[in-house]
Amino acid sequence: MHFTKDEYDDYFLNFCKMHFKNMKDEDVTFLQAYVHNTTGHHPGLVTFFMNHIKDHFYLQLKYDDILIFEKIFLYLKSYDFMTAVDLGFYTYLFLQSLTQEETQLFDKVYREPINIRLSGNIDQENQRLVKTNLLSKQGGKLNFTSPFLHALYLQRH
Structure with missing residues (x-):
């Protein structure tokens, strides 16, 4: 089971509009490509990645700071993210x-x-x-x- 390209783009861009309002278009594009390639557009993985990014950067997003792709990338390669995978990724x-x-x-x-x-x-x-x-x-x-x-x-x- 995978998102089609249109389904993935709709889900991803709507998620970013709702939760990552101050993210520059270039960073959204980089994140969109990275999540797509890493997850193989698998709906459960895409959702897992996006929700954990949102939760991890909650305080930064709450105070309208700009979120950049580099920070997200470092988080996705971190021990904290791998711990989240170990504890809460169903598959x-x-x-x-x-x-x-x-x-x-x-x-x-x-x-x-x-x-x-x-x-x-x-x-x-x-x-x-x-x-x-x-x-x-x-x-x-x-x-x-x-x-x-x-x-x-x-x-x-």
Whole structure:
């Protein structure tokens, strides 16, 4: 499941209009591209990123300070953000409790997306991974839902 380009643009720009009023257009554009590329326009990840950015910079935003992309980028690379992922990102909890078979599948997918047509039973055996949006079917291949989840898997295993 992914936002279409129009859905993503609508959601993102409306969120920024509502919560990041004093952000310069250039910074909004950089953030929009970064969140899109990092999350793979996965709705849950986009929402998670945007809400945590808003919450982290609440005081700065409350007093109408200008928020710049560089500060947001540093926050998204910080220990604080990774702690938020560890504690509150629903899909990440599933990533921590993979069975041995699921871990083996993730290892294969990590190396290279798997052609579903050639893989036989992957669909039925690992339906939970697709239902929880850890993996997705993209162009006939099984792959990580987003680059962020790909990086999390590498980091945690």
